[in-house]
Amino acid sequence: MIIQPKIRGFICATAHPVGCRKAVEEQINYVKAKGKFNGPQRVLIIGASTGYGLASRIALTFGAGAKTIGIAYEREADDKRTASPGWYNTEAFTEFAHRDGYYAKNLMGDAFSQEMKEQAAALIRQDWQQVDLIIYSLASPRRVHPITGQVHSSTLKPIDKAFTGKTVDVFRGEVKEITLEPATEEEIANTVAVMGGEDWAMWLDFLAKENLLAEGIKTVAYSYVGPTLTHAIYKEGTIGKAKEHLKMTSDQLDQQLKAYKGEAIVAVNKAVVTQASAAIPVVPLYFAILFKIMKEKGLHEGCIEQMVRLFKENLYATHPPARDKEGYVRVDDWEMRDEIQQRVVELWPQITTDNLLQLTDIQGYRDDFYRLFGFNFAGIDYEADVNP
Ligand code: NAD
Numbered sequence: 250m251i252i253q254p255k256i257r258g259f260i261c262a263t264a265h266p267v268g269c270r271k272a273v274e275e276q277i278n279y280v281k282a283k284g285k286f287n288g289p290q291r292v293l294i295i296g297a298s299t300g301y302g303l304a305s306r307i308a309l310t311f312g313a314g315a316k317t318i319g320i321a322y323e324r325e326a327d328d329k330r331t332a333s334p335g336w337y338n339t340e341a342f343t344e345f346a347h348r349d350g351y352y353a354k355n356l357m358g359d360a361f362s363q364e365m366k367e368q369a370a371a372l373i374r375q376d377w378q379q380v381d382l383i384i385y386s387l388a389s390p391r392r393v394h395p396i397t398g399q400v401h402s403s404t405l406k407p408i409d410k411a412f413t414g415k416t417v418d419v420f421r422g423e424v425k426e427i428t429l430e431p432a433t434e435e436e437i438a439n440t441v442a443v444m445g446g447e448d449w450a451m452w453l454d455f456l457a458k459e460n461l462l463a464e465g466i467k468t469v470a471y472s473y474v475g476p477t478l479t480h481a482i483y484k485e486g487t488i489g490k491a492k493e494h495l496k497m498t499s500d501q502l503d504q505q506l507k508a509y510k511g512e513a514i515v516a517v518n519k520a521v522v523t524q525a526s527a528a529i530p531v532v533p534l535y536f537a538i539l540f541k542i543m544k545e546k547g548l549h550e551g552c553i554e555q556m557v558r559l560f561k562e563n564l565y566a567t568h569p570p571a572r573d574k575e576g577y578v579r580v581d582d583w584e585m586r587d588e589i590q591q592r593v594v595e596l597w598p599q600i601t602t603d604n605l606l607q608l609t610d611i612q613g614y615r616d617d618f619y620r621l622f623g624f625n626f627a628g629i630d631y632e633a634d635v636n637p
Pocket of ligand 1: 295296297298299300301302320321322323335358359360361386387388389470471472473517518519520521522523524525526
């Protein structure tokens, strides 16, 4: 099969196995070049196949020699379709990890379900006895609640009042205005049910009940804050409410884990192109401006740079990680620097369809997007027949 990108809105319906493998290999090479660090030895990653979860797994395996169990919801190839990129990434990661002698096992299925929690518990008990770090990196549009059976769908909307602002159609290169109507109470509650902390707490409670948490256990989940420009959509929107709930959950878990001399953390990460972030309106235009400025200043980072910094220089450094006044660990610190954000604010009103290519790094955004699906890598013949 000759595999070409098929973009539909903010997703790509195809993925290239050779390109996905290359993407994983590049991240591994980055970690190896950065050198070893002391880290956790037995790590469960919930949402391990793409974006920040995959980068966490690569950083800890190849940087700290960790054993990992990765959980993800990905699709295998069939007669008509390629597999999803996360499926190819997981295959490639596992092969590279095994080649270097590292333990790596995967569980594919719905992390929100009780069955998946039971499968993970059985595997931890059988292979490790206990776990040292649990990374919660799910991004999902829906959740089937394991107790009520209710299907919750998340929405990306403002709260209380409509939002009108600039956005970009990334692939058409059109800058336009959009208006988003405020979410209903039900939509807010559903978004919190999907992207808030309830499921994270269920994981910790279940693994604690099964006596699988090691002394000194840490658990970390990821959040985002971003600039005032995107607050109506992100921080103060439905997803922001879910992230508030995630932080509240973290504070409760942090108390509970004191019994193990452990801790729960929410790390605020930088804006990066992932399947999850591409789905958020308005945000891609900000990303394109941000990337241009951060690249000009030599401060740009992707998932892997962020995760090496998070684990090596923060969560497993010799000193306890610095937390901000609300208790977050911040690796979005470079993104949020005044010099960067002031420049974003200056550029934002100037951007039009005509100057998009000059004033922003929309091309870098597109490149990153294609690479999520294994396209756009030098040295790969995309006209060649490949077995999906
Ligand atoms: P992503 O789409 O790349 O990854 C999501 C992961 O969740 C994948 O591994 C996917 O397989 C898994 N997943 C989804 N539903 C699942 C289910 N039901 N069962 C098992 N696995 C499932 O997203 P990402 O951007 O890496 O997001 C991860 C976290 O990082 C999120 O909490 C997100 O809010 C946060 N974050 C993202 C950004 C950003 O700019 N992308 C910035 C800061 C924080």
